[in-house]
Amino acid sequence: MASSDEELVRRTAELARLSITPAEAAHLAPQFARILEHFKTLSDVDLEGVEPTTGAFGLRDVLRADEPRASLTQDEALANAPERIEDFYSVPKTIGGDA
């Protein structure tokens, strides 16, 4: 029977759009649990009244003039697409199937 750690890994994999195999879930689950256990120091520290840091040094709402400028052509933008039809990305059917 799958452990609760395996269940957690499986559920998280679904959220992350990873179709991991049962063997992978079994392999990752104890590691996942150990890593989170190791990170528990974060729960022990007093962070009352501390502001969060999200990154960059106070740069906010960086804007530029709303003027068109040269960008990739459609062909350049589509050049790396695994599948395309004419000037479009092609994906599996999304309407009318079971997805």
Place this chain on the structure above:
Amino acid sequence: MTVRFGGQVDAVALRNALDAGTGTVKDVVEECLARIAERDGELHAFTRVEAECARARAAELDAKRASGAALGALFGVPVALKANLCWKGGIADCSSKLLANYAPPYDATVVRRLLDADAVIVGTTNMDEFAMGSSTENSAHGPTSNPWDTERTPGGSSGGSAVAVAGGMVPIALGSDTGGSVRQPAALCGVHGLKPTYGRVSRYGLIAFGSSLDAVSPFARTIRDVARVLEVISGACDRDSTCLPLPPFEAPQPADPSRLAGFRVGVPKQCFPAELDAGVRACVESALQQLERIGCELVPIELPHAELAIPTYYVVATAEASSNLARYDGVGFGVRAGSELGLQEMFAATREAGFGEEVKRRILLGTYVLSAGYQDEWYGRAQHARTKILGDYLQAFEEVDLVAGPTSPCTAFRLGEKTADPIAMYQTDLLTVPASLAGLPAISVPCGTSAGLPVGLQLVAPAQEDGRLLRAAQAFELATDHHRALPPMLLGAQA
């Protein structure tokens, strides 16, 4: 006379020799390609060598020189790029099966600036997949070896770029440093590796891992070269909204570059933990004494929240990675799996087939720490802890000009030694992640060897004091010979 490099001539010297009319870019590029052909079979620093592209570029640059045009700051200098930097001439596959054959349709800002400075890009280098790892073993191309001992890893994730320089194949290379991915391999390979202040260098065209941490970062054998590369690649960029609106970096020109009179260097107790390798400790202590001899005052300091750095870093970086890597869905680029399935199943099948184990582990961790019910406990707390870590440095810099300590807790470890234990691998980032979380400029400089393996001294400066950092690193370099030490495999090739 042929212009030679490979550990003897640095990039600036090479450029100046070419500018003075010595040799040709063609000679330089041919020698570079010959060195790669001779050594890279064993080292595996490169994922692709773009020989024809480099030769065409050399011809173009030789013609430019013949025309009498002014020559760029890196004229004729061969450069290697980590495989996560977009370059129209190459393949930026991030050492991932998922991005196999990804040919960027545009140049990263740093690549554009290298080319505008007349550099010659010779190829792309191996890395841990999507820059996730500390040993360059998590690569779809297989591992890179350390030139000091080919049974050992070069560190990572920018191990290929570190080895391209340490192995004497190119004078300079670019990597990316998110939590130490340039400084740690620089230390383990005996070269310089600079992570500039966050935002000093544009991230446009650097394939994202942890956006609030990622920094394009150079490797070189001399501080003069490090400074030259930073001068070329830094400065405002309107394609990266986190890039600081500053002019390009200018290296300081002190009256006496060999002295650091009045410099106060903070030595944090927390940078010398119990698990620090004894040989590393000895080298770094000796380096600190050297700093004292050139005029620095050593000041014992505290970074009280250092123990939070690893969990904070791995929560923040994996959270950002899980979001950044959501784009790999088999639609816009990359290798699709499960074409015959429905849309959602195709996404999941593509990601399952394309990502390696460490990338999956980090996407899972990042997804978990951002998921409903757990976000406050993990991602939220990590953001607050990040403020504490930054606060430690702000407090330290009230009393000192720089912070110094080891770059890595150990020297180069054996291939395979840590791959089965993710936590052991994460712990190797212990000493580099604090400056990453704080966005501060930090450099690893060679400071000796222990049992035949290089050791790095890490210096950290306040935000935007990249110049102060390089000034100190250069004074250290002038006072020592450590940066001249070559791996045994290169000693025979020196004549």
